[in-house]
Amino acid sequence: MLDSVKIAKRQSEIRQALAELVGKDKPTEDETRSMETMDTEYRNNEVRYRAALTAEDTERREAGADLETRSDREYAELVGRFxxxxxxxxxxxxxxxxxxxxxxxxxxxxxxxxxxxxxxxxxxxxxxxxxxxxxxxxxxxxxxxxxxxxxxxxxxxxxxxxxxxxxxxxxxxPVATSGAVFGWQTDELSNVGAANPYETAERSxxxxxxxxxxxxxxxxxxxxxxxxxxxxxxxxxxxxxxxxxxxxxxxxxxxxxxxxxxxxxxxxxxxxxxxxxxxxxxxxxxxxxxxxxxxxxxxxxxxxxxxxxxxxxxxxxxxxxxxxxxxxxxxxxxxxxxxxxxxxxxxxxxxxxxxxxxxxxxxxxxxxxxxxxxxxxxxxxxxxxxxxxxxxxxxxxxxxxxxxxxxxxx
Missing domain, CATH: 3.90.1690 (phage-related protein like fold)
Incomplete structure (x- = not known):
């Protein structure tokens, strides 16, 4: 499992535990100390999470580039040994x-x-x-x-x-059989020419x-x-x-x-x-x-x-x-x-x-x-x-x- 995924999972557990403790009107001393400990851990995990994402981003890009070409390359190699x-x-x-x-x-x-x-x-x-x-x-x-x-x-x-x-x-x-035509104005206010539909025919x-x-x-x-x-x-x-x-x-x-x-x-x-x-x-x-x-x-x-x-x-x-x-x-x-x-x-x-x-x-x-x-x-x-x-x-x-x-x- 990736480090970023592990950290994100732990952060979720900390948030759930803190939600239970914060809801109490009179927490005990142990519960108060536990909240402080988890709060510190949560802030530290935020720093670790950002660092893990930065490190894993490079790995993902390298792996992605390899996957983009691996399939065709491996198949060509297999055919070469056919x-x-x-x-x-x-x-x-x-x-x-x-x-x-x-x-x-x-x-x-x-x-x-x-x-x-x-x-x-x-x-x-x-x-x-x-x-x-x-x-x-x-x-x-x-x-x-x-x-x-x-x-x-x-x-x-x-x-x-x-x-x-x-x-x-x-x-x-699809092969174009009819398309745009060019025309000149006959006077200053006239159209440049009649519109011509763009049509295609298919060769299959x-x-x-x-x-x-x-x-x-x-x-x-x-x-x-x-x-x-x-x-x-x-x-x-x-x-x-x-x-x-x-x-x-x-x-x-x-x-x-x-x-x-x-x-x-x-x-x-x-x-x-x-x-x-x-x-x-x-x-x-x-x-x-x-x-x-x-x-x-x-x-x-x-x-x-x-x-x-x-x-x-x-x-x-x-x-x-x-x-x-x-x-x-x-x-x-x-x-x-x-x-x-x-x-x-x-x-x-x-x-x-x-x-x-x-x-x-x-x-x-x-x-x-x-x-x-x-x-x-x-x-x-x-x-x-x-x-x-x-x-x-x-x-x-x-x-x-x-x-x-x-x-x-x-």
Whole structure:
């Protein structure tokens, strides 16, 4: 118990005792001496109480500052010690989880919604210093959590798409569709213009789309690979989930999967321009100008650009007449290095801009990976079938921040 609390409790006892003694008309000598003693103690306790509060105030502030950061820090440390091989053996043999792995799983289960064993996305990172036990298990090369790896090395990241982790429920983005207008007086007594209502529309992320990454682990791998198995599972889930999320951001068809940028252009209000000619800096420059005229950007360097490898080849091959400068050189001089990937549809390009801190698109990931065991499909050979369920959604808050070019072919 804190000293200040002890003193306050004692002061209350003294006040109660004094109240009983003061109420007597003729107190005895002992009672009079007792009142004097308690009065002296009470005054001394007041001094001690103020001193205790001063000393404890510093302790409270230090403890409060520690509590503000302890939760996130401790959870990150727990995830750093998360062992996927424990999950594999728990699903295969019913082995009990322990240590940091058990704590993280229990924390995720508190949010609910898992049929199997929940695995945090950050636990699928490829960690430094891992070794493998067989030639068929490749060496880890990156030190990144799965979500971070999906985006910095992907088209979605270079287009400025932002990832949001959602525990449960729906996340809505109110987007202004109408607002204030500026007007001048026509004469000294007239109004400056008609009032215009401020209106918004909502773009939402919903847990309506669930996909699964499946893998089969042989009995030999379970018995032989040891810690190398954990690295292999992590890399395998990392690669397949990352590639699919990157695809749906760009080309998701909607319905059973999230609606991506290209198929959802009309839904999101994205302008799509049919070029019908070979890719050139002039074609991209026209779209940059359109961004500027819409007050979305003030410099070409603020544009993010992505297209397929064939367009890169055409731009690099096309030389300006009488020079050794290619269309690719002109493009990268103003825009920077675009993302080149076959995730982008053939003969197409996507241009985005981050406006006032708002990303051109948001990918919502719900909770972690729900890892479920299938004990029947491969039971005859003792193989372990794992399914990692992922719930995700994608939306574009403002179509103004994205433009699509099609027909970029000679």
């Amino acid at each position: 062992e996927l091989r424990q999950i594999a053996f728990a699903l295969d043999e019913g082995r009990a989880l322990s240590g940091a792995t058990k704590e993280v799983v229990d924390e995720l289960r508190n949010a609910g919604g898992y049929q199997g064993i929940p695995v945090p996305y950050a636990a699928l990172e490829t960690r430094a210093g891992e070794t493998v036990s067989g030639a068929d298990l490749p060496n880890p090369k990156a030190i990144r959590p799965v979500i971070d790896r999906i985006f910095p090395n992907s088209v979605a990241a270079k287009l400025g798409i932002e990832r949001i982790n959602i525990t449960h429920g729906e996340l809505a983005f 992320l919903n847990p309506d789309h669930t996909g699964g990454a499946q893998m089969v682990i042989t009995r030999k791998a379970l018995k032989q690979s040891g810690e190398g198995l954990e690295a292999a599972i992590r890399r395998d889930l990392n690669a397949v989930i990352g590639a699919e999320l990157d695809r749906v951001v760009i080309s998701g068809a909607g319905g059973t999967e999230p609606l991506g940028i290209v198929p959802g252009a009309a839904t999101y209000g994205i302008t799509s321009t049919a070029i019908g000619a070979a890719a050139s800096w002039a074609a991209f420059r026209a779209e940059v100008v359109a961004f500027m005229e819409a007050n979305a950007i003030t410099s070409p360097s603020q544009v993010n650009l992505a297209f397929d490898p064939a367009i890169w080849a055409d731009l690099d091959e096309a030389l300006i007449a009488g020079t050794a400068v290619s269309e690719w050189d002109r493009l990268t001089k103003h825009v920077g290095t675009p993302a080149i990937s076959n995730v982008i549809p053939d003969a197409s390009a996507i241009m985005t801009a981050n406006v006032q801190g708002i990303a051109p698109g948001y990918l919502g990931l719900y909770g972690g990976v729900d890892l479920i065991r299938d004990p029947y499909t491969k039971a005859a050979s003792g193989q372990l079938v794992l399914t990692g369920l992922v719930t995700a959604d994608f939306t574009v808050p403002r179509g103004l921040q994205t433009r699509i070019l099609t027909g970029l072919a000679a």
